[in-house]
Amino acid sequence: MSGTFYSDLLATARSLTEGECHTGANLANLAALLGQSLADINWAGFYLMDGGMLVLGPFWGRPACIRIPLERGVCGAAARTGKVQRVADVHAFPGHIACDGASRSEIVLPIRQNGRVAAVLDIDSPSLDRFSPQDEAGLLQLTGLLEALDWGRTGYTLC
Numbered sequence: 001m002s003g004t005f006y007s008d009l010l011a012t013a014r015s016l017t018e019g020e021c022h023t024g025a026n027l028a029n030l031a032a033l034l035g036q037s038l039a040d041i042n043w044a045g046f047y048l049m050d051g052g053m054l055v056l057g058p059f060w061g062r063p064a065c066i067r068i069p070l071e072r073g074v075c076g077a078a079a080r081t082g083k084v085q086r087v088a089d090v091h092a093f094p095g096h097i098a099c100d101g102a103s104r105s106e107i108v109l110p111i112r113q114n115g116r117v118a119a120v121l122d123i124d125s126p127s128l129d130r131f132s133p134q135d136e137a138g139l140l141q142l143t144g145l146l147e148a149l150d151w152g153r154t155g156y157t158l159c
């Protein structure tokens, strides 16, 4: 990964979302961007808070589990605690949900709107310990970009 990988990714993400208020379109393009840009991953996408649980949103990769209760999975833990979950070995994570048996490590970042978790960004890798603190820092900038957008006109429920 080059030293400018995440600043380049962020610049592309900014240009893709600039002036666009539709969150569904923005999340779809960012999932595609992550899927095309990050090496050694098998899934990248978003789960949205809806009715007190997480529901599958725009993603890149194979079809995935549709609904995740907050008490389950790495995604549920991120949404429930509001904290980034960087999991080196998903098999060692209690309650991990294996949407794709090939996944070995995972990172999930909460995304807030109006002070509450509105969605999570979830990225899976077929390699153990794929996500470094540098990945976490770079991806936090991306979720920060999404948090700065106004999701108000999208129809997505904010829980």
Ligand code: SME
Binding pocket: 043, 064, 065, 068, 072, 073, 074, 075, 076, 095, 096, 097, 098, 099, 100, 103, 106, 122, 124
């Ligand atoms: N592994 C996740 C479920 C979602 S899939 O990885 C796409 C979890 O444990 O929450």
